[in-house]
Amino acid sequence: MQFKIDHKSPIPLHIQAENLLRELIDDPQYQGGKFLPNEVNLSKQLAISRTTLRQALNKLVYEGLLTRKKGVGTKVAQPSVSSKSMNWLSFSQEMKARGIPIKNFELHLSWVFPEEKVANFFEIKTDKKILKLERLRGRNEGPFVYFVSYFHPRVGLTGEEDFTRPLYEILEKEHMVIAQLSKEEISARAADKLISGKLDTELGSPILLRKRFVYDQADRPIEYNLGYYRADSFVYTVESRRE
Template sequence: MTFTIDHKSPIPLHVQTEELLRKLIKQPQYQKGKHLPNEIELAQKLNISRGTLRQAINKLVYEGLLVRKKGFGTKVNNIVSSKAVSWLSFSQEMAVRGIPIEDFETKISWAKPEEVVSNFFDIRGNRKVLKLEKLRGRPEGPFVYFVSYFHPRIGLTGEEDFTRPLYDILEQDYHVVADLSKEEISAKGADKFLAGKLKLDLGSPILLRKRFVFDQAERPIEYNLGYYKADSFVYTIESRRDQ
């Protein structure tokens, strides 16, 4: 395969790079588990910056097409996954089900993000991001613990009234429309912290729901983690078979 980027094209470099990577990973050797060329080598071949390349790779990582492991490299993700055709906020989901929701705890802070969050937002250095933690559930008790990180570009201050629906705040106060959500769901055992929050025995089953939220320009705006009691969460997937 020829590695070429048209630097005179009106199409942004990161978009061209993303499409090239989509074609590259369909080749048999990468489908069989071969790692992609390292970022330095690939960026040099394409005559682009590592930042541009990383932006394209990050997009495919969060679509679940690629998996990246520090010290080993990037390769095709061969784990089968499914995604829903539409999405709702947590408050909307619960309203549809007719479930009354209470906020048991709300904590707002500024935190230096972990590497996975920094990579998603594509921010570097010691820049802090707004972190929102919420313990939510039915009136009789909590069943989900949320942790959200927000891109500094939005302009959130931490003084917002987070009893309001989150995406209403973003849209009405900051003109940021949450347009696209990509999700991952996995299982884990409750550690001491989560067991305490959700009133579970240590090691009890937890469903971890990761949500990656983008605006209308497909720029990342929120990295969300939801830890659910396993018996409280059902994920319904609707899909159509390609003809």
């Protein structure tokens, strides 16, 4: 394989080295426990310093793609776990996929100053108002989830959109924003006064809290979402397969 680094490129040398190493990792020649070229040789071939090369190598080791042993060498790591899930869907898409007809009980839009935690996630200051969306949703029998969402100003929501439509469809069709990455934290907590009032459940009863951080294609934060679910009405499922 011909190793190539463009010393005139504006792309940093350690990033180019990283990309090249990723190609080596995918090359069948280096599968099955075969050693990669050693650091000294590779840095000479690429005409970059060993330190710069090691910076790239370190990153790939942290990611679990490479393993190294002093006195031995560097190899492609054994394939690791990955997770596929339906978590990607917006709530309405999710319920539709489950065949559950959903009713909206409340919808409330407001412009608020973000709390510090929200501002930090969006990487904005707390002195400018952002759009907050509150929705109470459930089945005909009654509500079972209370949502609070905040949106990054960059998204461009005006507050006058039709929020009965799936949210990510609105973002995509009307604001050219494509949600692509979602990170979630699921935890249990006791219902406080607000939540027990919204969900028609006793103060202190268990609630499933689902915090969701949504990013666009450039990994920029676009939405911060809190979902409070009645514990008796919702089970979160995840499937993970070793590859």
